[in-house]
Amino acid sequence: MTFSYTSKYDSSTMRGHDANERPWNLTNEVISNSQKGSSLLDIGCGTAFKLIPLATHFSEITGVDISEDMISSANNLINKSAVKNIKIIHADSNLLPFLDNSFDTVTCMLSRWDAKEIARVIKPNGNVIIEHIGCEDKLAFKTLFGKDENGWRGQFINYSPVEYIQSYYDLLNPLFESVKIKEGYWETYYTEKGILELLKFTPTIRNFNEVIDYNYFKMACDLFKSQENGIALTQNRILIHAKNLRIL
Numbered sequence: 001m002t003f004s005y006t007s008k009y010d011s012s013t014m015r016g017h018d019a020n021e022r023p024w025n026l027t028n029e030v031i032s033n034s035q036k037g038s039s040l041l042d043i044g045c046g047t048a049f050k051l052i053p054l055a056t057h058f059s060e061i062t063g064v065d066i067s068e069d070m071i072s073s074a075n076n077l078i079n080k081s082a083v084k085n086i087k088i089i090h091a092d093s094n095l096l097p098f099l100d101n102s103f104d105t106v107t108c109m110l111s112r113w114d115a116k117e118i119a120r121v122i123k124p125n126g127n128v129i130i131e132h133i134g135c136e137d138k139l140a141f142k143t144l145f146g147k148d149e150n151g152w153r154g155q156f157i158n159y160s161p162v163e164y165i166q167s168y169y170d171l172l173n174p175l176f177e178s179v180k181i182k183e184g185y186w187e188t189y190y191t192e193k194g195i196l197e198l199l200k201f202t203p204t205i206r207n208f209n210e211v212i213d214y215n216y217f218k219m220a221c222d223l224f225k226s227q228e229n230g231i232a233l234t235q236n237r238i239l240i241h242a243k244n245l246r247i248l
């Protein structure tokens with residue numbers, strides 16, 4: 001079953017607040033790996049709030065998303081800002097509506113992407129930067145929701161970290177000349193309401209149902225509740241950087 005996001009995803013309650021510094025700053029990663037004045041494609045841009053801080057670095061930014069609801073939120077946010085060089089297009093990451101060799105940098109932040117499509121639309125010498133959920137993200141919490149007929153209900157629990165990282169090297173190495181992947185972990189504090197939103201509006205637990213899963217939910221929240229700061233969960237992301245050294 002494919003999962004559809006709506007702009008409800010973009011709530012500060014659901015994002016929680018970080019207890020310690022993240023292992024990387026994604027805005028800085030994108031800026032330091034791309035030329036000022038070049039072009040950027042962001043796949044699965046959501047509400048585009050991560051693109052606004054990049055607008056002065058790039059000459060033009062194109063965001064694509066499959067969700068009409070996300071696109072309308074993105075356009076609202078862009079219209080409210082002073083930024084003039086971001087355009088948002090409705091598209092599926094599997095079939096990007098762009099000519100070959102169109103963009104200097106391609107990013108994808110926590111969305112779906114197709115490696116062959118990225119390799120097609122990126123210019124020679126272009127940079128790919130992808131932040132993706134790691135397989136150990138909120139692992140201990142997700143494990144408490146058990147298994148269904150398809151295995152663990154928690155997203156990506158079936159992978160070991162080594163297999164997971166290797167699967168991305170295997171996917172990207174044939175298409176790009178230089179692929180580097182780093183892993184990062186940090187703690188985030190959530191409220192019970194924030195966790196509930198996270199489970200309802202993201203694919204974290206397959207077929208999460210607020211009523212049927214209520215007991216698991218309460219047990220999981222109680223187990224990870226810290227004294228003052230709410231529910232503390234370990235986040236895990238991977239950061240992929242690849243360079244397209246293909247000659248035209």
Ligand SMILES: C[S@@+](CC[C@H](N)C(=O)[O-])C[C@H]1O[C@@H](n2cnc3c(N)ncnc32)[C@H](O)[C@@H]1O
Binds near residue numbers: 065111
């Ligand atoms: C978790 S949200 C991330 C949004 C944004 N990149 C961010 O980091 O805040 C995932 C986004 O990817 C979009 N998405 C999911 N599948 C997609 C696809 N096949 N093609 C384009 N966008 C997709 C969703 O609609 C959603 O906006």
